[in-house]
Amino acid sequence: MTPVLDVRSVTKVHGSGDTAVHALRGVTLRVERGDYVAIMGASGSGKSTLMNIIGCLDVPSAGRYRLDGHDVGGLDERRLAILRNRRIGFVFQSFNLIPRMSAQANVELPLAYGGVRAAERRRRAVAALREVGLADRMRHEPNELSGGQQQRVAIARALVTAPTLLLADEPTGALDSRSTGDVLHLFDGLHRAGRTLVIITHEADVAAHARRIVRLVDGRVVSDQPRAGAVR
Known part of the structure; x- marks a missing residue:
């Protein structure tokens, strides 16, 4: 079966000459369908750069990256945006919800960008909000929701396109301990349920949920192991 992520010997260099910064130094990573992976590292380790490449928000300086069998390096910006919209559901630390729009309208946005008809958008948005336990908050705007509820709306928005990969960047960084536990x-x-998840985090208690x-460290993978007690 084709892996969801196939990253091979990827490097990323910012700048050139004496001022060049080597953010990634030959990273290789493979994520199978249904896997749950936490990518950890301190500030400056390269985890944000790797997230941007995995999320098709940036391209590597060298190496190869395939997303669900598609060679990302060979795509122009338009096709890259289409692949990103269809294959990846993003969850960010800051939620990135649109104020003055209901939870349902926020969840519908990726489908609107994809040209899905209004009735189908509504149906899928309602289903996604039910999946994250917010069936009774569909008409609420972000400022009427708690931080944990806002993040669950963001997760519903990430799920509504039925993406191949759910990619979360520090998804609990703005939450209190109770909301963190809920997320x-x-x-x-x-x-x-079989979803493929990759979480970028520096928090050990968050990574402990991953498989x-x-x-x-310094742009290199120094360990890639199943979590203690996890069944591979």
Whole structure:
């Protein structure tokens, strides 16, 4: 079966000459369908750069990256945007919800960009909000929701396109401990349902929910191991 992510010997260099910064130094990473991976690293380790490449928000300086069998390096910006919209569901630390739009309208946005008709957008948005436990908050605007509820709306928005990969960048960084637990419990359920998840985090308690932990130091993978007790 084709892996969801196939990253091989990827490097990323910013600048040139004496001022060049080597953000990634030959990273190789493979993520199979249904896997749940946490990518960990301190500030400056390269984890954000790797997330941008995995998410098709940036391209490597060298090496190869395939997303769901598609060679990302060979795509122009338009095709890259289409692949990103159809294959990846993003969850960010800051939620990135649109103020003065209801939860349902926020969740519908990726489908609107994809040209999905209004009735189908509504149906899929309602289903996604139910999946994250917010069936009773569909008409609420972001400022009427708690931080944890806003992040669950963001997760519903990420799920509504039925993406191949759910990619989360520090998804609990702006949440209190109770909301963090709720979001991590939701991720656990999505994994059990067969979703493929990659979480970028520097928090060990967040990574502990993943099935596998990848550690980056100075742009290199220094360990890639199943979490203690996880069944591979």
